[in-house]
Amino acid sequence: MPYRLSFLGMELPNRFRVLVVCTANICRSPMFEALLGRDLAAVGAPFEVSSAGLLDLGEPADPAAVEAIAGHAIDISGHRSRPLAALELSSFDLVLTMTREHLREIVIVEPEMYPITFTVKAFARELAAPRDGTLPDGFRARIRALSAGRPTSSMLGQSREDDVADPYQLGQQEFDTTAAELAELSRHISLGLHALAD
Numbered sequence: 001m002p003y004r005l006s007f008l009g010m011e012l013p014n015r016f017r018v019l020v021v022c023t024a025n026i027c028r029s030p031m032f033e034a035l036l037g038r039d040l041a042a043v044g045a046p047f048e049v050s051s052a053g054l055l056d057l058g059e060p061a062d063p064a065a066v067e068a069i070a071g072h073a074i075d076i077s078g079h080r081s082r083p084l085a086a087l088e089l090s091s092f093d094l095v096l097t098m099t100r101e102h103l104r105e106i107v108i109v110e111p112e113m114y115p116i117t118f119t120v121k122a123f124a125r126e127l128a129a130p131r132d133g134t135l136p137d138g139f140r141a142r143i144r145a146l147s148a149g150r151p152t153s154s155m156l157g158q159s160r161e162d163d164v165a166d167p168y169q170l171g172q173q174e175f176d177t178t179a180a181e182l183a184e185l186s187r188h189i190s191l192g193l194h195a196l197a198d
Helices: 028-042 063-070 100-109 111-116 120-128 139-147 172-197
Strands: 016-022 047-053 094-097 117-119
Touching (some): 016 028, 016 100, 028 047, 028 063, 028 172, 063 172, 111 117, 111 139, 117 120, 120 139, 120 172, 139 172
């Protein structure tokens, strides 16, 4: 039976809140939201994962995204996109974006979000990096510790090294490739977040 997003719109007390952001919230971010939500639930981590887009479309997930993520036993057919502008960003403990451009858009509007906002790929690297000493108490403090020393210049430039490519209108094979990439990132990040939340 496929995993379904059953917590959308629900208040889940005593959970850390993660927001996933892409352009329109119809391809990459709903796929990663579902993957990360499932993987975190599987390891018993106390997280609520949601997603949003820079655009305000109010549309369902792209059919190709629905098909691609179904290959990972997840059903996102009930997803509807929602705009980032409708959310209170400060209510989230961690924001993960699909590209540097998305990260820049968030930080331009709310600079104070930078210490807890990362591209998905950069955050996976930060979690995997060896660290000296112990992390501070508290989940958000630990996220900020991961960000310590990360210059704001890391948001700049045209490099796509930290980007998850947008498969929109590029065919089912591209969506399947993106879903597989996101699934691998989700596995690494869910284990890392579980450790940080302990």
